[in-house]
Amino acid sequence: MVEGSEPSPGSGAVGPTVTVDPDRCVGSATCVGIAPELFELRDGVAHGGPVPPDAVDEAQDAVDACPVQAISLVGTSRDPGRS
Amino acid sequence: MATITDETAYTSPGIQAEPFAHFNRLREEAPIHWNERHRAWVLTRFADVRQWLRDPRMSVDRVRPYFEKRVPATQKDELRATFELLARWLPFLDPPRHTDLRGVIQNAFTPKVIRSQHEQIKEVVDEVLDDTVSRIREVGTLDLVPELAQRIPAQVMTRMLHLDGDDYERIHEWTEGLGLFIAGAVDEPDRNARIHDGVSQMASYVDRVITLSGDDPESDIIASLLAAEDGGTRLTRDEVIATGVLLVFAGYRTTASSIANALRLVIERRGVRDALAREPELVPSAVEEFMRFEGHSRVLVRWASEDLEVAGQPISAGDRVFFLTAAANRDPRQFEEPDQLILDRAPNPHLGFGYGIHYCLGAPLARVEQQETIQAFVQRFPPVEVATNGISWEAVVTNRALERLVVTTTSGG
Numbered sequence: 001m002v003e004g005s006e007p008s009p010g011s012g013a014v015g016p017t018v019t020v021d022p023d024r025c026v027g028s029a030t031c032v033g034i035a036p037e038l039f040e041l042r043d044g045v046a047h048g049g050p051v052p053p054d055a056v057d058e059a060q061d062a063v064d065a066c067p068v069q070a071i072s073l074v075g076t077s078r079d080p081g082r083s
Numbered sequence: 084m085a086t087i088t089d090e091t092a093y094t095s096p097g098i099q100a101e102p103f104a105h106f107n108r109l110r111e112e113a114p115i116h117w118n119e120r121h122r123a124w125v126l127t128r129f130a131d132v133r134q135w136l137r138d139p140r141m142s143v144d145r146v147r148p149y150f151e152k153r154v155p156a157t158q159k160d161e162l163r164a165t166f167e168l169l170a171r172w173l174p175f176l177d178p179p180r181h182t183d184l185r186g187v188i189q190n191a192f193t194p195k196v197i198r199s200q201h202e203q204i205k206e207v208v209d210e211v212l213d214d215t216v217s218r219i220r221e222v223g224t225l226d227l228v229p230e231l232a233q234r235i236p237a238q239v240m241t242r243m244l245h246l247d248g249d250d251y252e253r254i255h256e257w258t259e260g261l262g263l264f265i266a267g268a269v270d271e272p273d274r275n276a277r278i279h280d281g282v283s284q285m286a287s288y289v290d291r292v293i294t295l296s297g298d299d300p301e302s303d304i305i306a307s308l309l310a311a312e313d314g315g316t317r318l319t320r321d322e323v324i325a326t327g328v329l330l331v332f333a334g335y336r337t338t339a340s341s342i343a344n345a346l347r348l349v350i351e352r353r354g355v356r357d358a359l360a361r362e363p364e365l366v367p368s369a370v371e372e373f374m375r376f377e378g379h380s381r382v383l384v385r386w387a388s389e390d391l392e393v394a395g396q397p398i399s400a401g402d403r404v405f406f407l408t409a410a411a412n413r414d415p416r417q418f419e420e421p422d423q424l425i426l427d428r429a430p431n432p433h434l435g436f437g438y439g440i441h442y443c444l445g446a447p448l449a450r451v452e453q454q455e456t457i458q459a460f461v462q463r464f465p466p467v468e469v470a471t472n473g474i475s476w477e478a479v480v481t482n483r484a485l486e487r488l489v490v491t492t493t494s495g496g
Contacts, residue, residue, distance in 0.1 A: 023195040028442035029432040033133050041430055044367070044450075065137050067442040068189050 016076045018048035018059050024070035031062040031071060038062065046070070086396065087116040089125065093382070099476035102381065102483070103422070106410040114394035121480060123384075123403040124393065129414035129434075131394045132406045137439035141385035141404060144177050146170040148386070158275055165282045169264075171325035174333075174441055181440065183316040188326055189444055191307045197447040200243065204448075207238045208455040216464060224470060224491040232343035232488070233335070235456055239448075240334040243304055244327070246292060253288075257281040258332050265332075266479035282328065289327035293320070304330065330445075338449045340379035340484040341435075342456050347474070347488055348373055348424065349457060350467060358426060360461040369426040370453045374435030376424050381409035382481040383437060408434040409483065466493045 018038055020031075027044035035058040039046050048071065051059045056076055063071045089109060091098060098105060109116060110127035118125050126132050135141055150159070150166040169175060173185055190196075211234050219225045237251045246254075260277030289305075296305040308323045318326065349356050359365055383406040387393075390400050398404070412433050413421040436443035443449065473489030 024189075024193050026194060026442065026446050028436065028438065028446070029430075030137065030439055030442065032430075032432060033438065034137075041432070044371075065439055067185070067440050067444075068193070069186060 015053070016051040016056055016059065017074055018051055018062065019072050019074065020046045020048050021070045021072075024068050026068050026070075028067050030065050030067060034062045034065055035059060051076075087113045089116055089118045090120055091118070092120045093480045094478040099478065102409060103413065106381075106407060107413060107422075109407070110410040110414060115396045118405065121403075121405065123405045124396065124398055125405040125407050126394065127407045127410040127414075128394075129411040129417040132408060132411040132434060133438050135385075135393060135404070136383065136406055136434075136437070136441075139178065140388050140391060142177050142388045143175055143385060143441060144170075145384065145386060146172075146175045154275060162275055162279050165279045168282060168286055168321075168325045168328065171322050172329045173326070173444065174329075178440070184318065184322065184326075185440070185444070187311040187316055187318055188308065190311055191304045192444050192448060194447045197451055200448075201451060203242060204239055204451050205455050207242060208235055208452070208459050211235050211238060212456075212459045212463060219465060219467070219490075219492060224489060226473075227346055227488045227490055228339070228343050228485050231456070231460075232346060232485070233339040235342060236335050236338035236452055239338075239452055240331060243334075244292065244330065245296065245303060245305075250288075253284075254331055254335060257285045257288075258336050261285075261332055262336055262477075262479070266477070266482045266484070285328045285331060286324050289324050289331070292327065293323060334445055334448070337379055337443075337482075338445070338452055340482060341374065341449060342453055343485040343488055344377040344379060344483065345370065345373040345453060345457055346460065347469070347485065348377060349461060350469060350488075350490060352424065355424065355426065356461050359457065363458060363462075365426050366454050366458050367450075368429060368431065370450060370457060371431045371433060371435075372424060372426055372428050373453070373457075375412045375418070375428070375431055375433030377483060378408065378412065378433070378435030379482050379484055380435065380437070381483045382407055383434075383441075384481065406434075408437075467491060468493050 022045050025045045027041060027046065029041050029046070031039040031046050032041050035055065038051060038055060038059055039048055039062065051073070059073050063073050091105065109125065114128045114131050115124055115126050126135060146166055146169045150162070154162055173181060173188065176184065211231065215225065215231050218230070233255065234251070237254060238248065241248050241251060258281060260281035263274050264278045293305055293309070296303055305323070305327060308318055308326060311318065349359065359369055385404045385406065387398050387400055387402045387404060391398050393404070412435065415421050436446045467490035470489040470491045473487065475486045477484040477486045
């Protein structure tokens, strides 16, 4: 899981990362169902973390499926028009 | 594969009283079967339910097909406006319009907004509970469905929407007819006429509320809907009316059922009440477990928008699919000891609020209402037990909803 693995601010160049806005997340666990290795539910709120290169598609799926649009995927070179 | 057929009506008294033995058996026999009585495919296992609930080929747009096929030609003119209003509801909209509207409406229900309302909600709960406690001390017996489970969400909703508290009785009446349609009370006579009456009265009521509403989106949901904008999308007045009716309906009926089901578990299982009174920090996880174990929603309905193969079963475009969350929430492939009520179960990815893009928008509010109600109840309500024949269930397809929960004080109370 991703416990404690969230990138710390200022840690320099980071690869793709998913972050969850705790003010929006309703704990539906939709992301956990789609990508259990990228997300974790703690006290009813999802937490993200770094995304391995081969999991970027899954991360994007989670972004698209989130019912409250609480997830952001940053640090990819993906064409933003593709999602 | 051979198709299994179930002839059971979910509205039958036996299934109402104790559905889980039957649902568990269906889930263990096959991941999908046909229910002849309800003319629907039924998906029973957690992994399949979760996978297909987020598949865009499973449509929720059931209002228009119902209107076209099931409403008699002679009633179409009378009922058209009602069905057009329902067709604007988020739970019956597919993307892309669903995506646009949800983005706007959910801004009124984020956990942050609900946190800011927490004290107000707690006030309502305390007020209603104090009143109920003094009444049961007086008369010794009370039906907790209308007196507690329904009053709390109704009062919360009327306050959040700045409605007149005395309108509660009317809201109760209006939502009843609509509940019949939403939850599938298939045997109810005059169903269409009752839906129409309830919806049109609620719509004109919400229309008046819009006219009277303040202009402070921070403290006023209706004002925030009128003002809301998300990526350039705004709600039309018709959409605000439809959404207002949805909020009154969903914020009241479904929360009331969840609270009633939770209260019953707390009352019938003395150990549960004692544990929660002793350890209040268990209440949040207990509420999630109540939703898994006896959530108000037992079936979510979708339509296949094209020919599909679901859990090995070919199904056709237009077929109706029941997602039997009541079975999936007790799937041993996902939950350890699924038929045990475990107050500190973690993780608990239950499907009691749905899954995917139609996940309950009001979940953060419903959670706070349930938590505060259960907390106050175990701390302050006198010891009670369920009265003889004190329980009955609404004869509806999709929900597990108590009609009555009559309790009496026990000695020492």
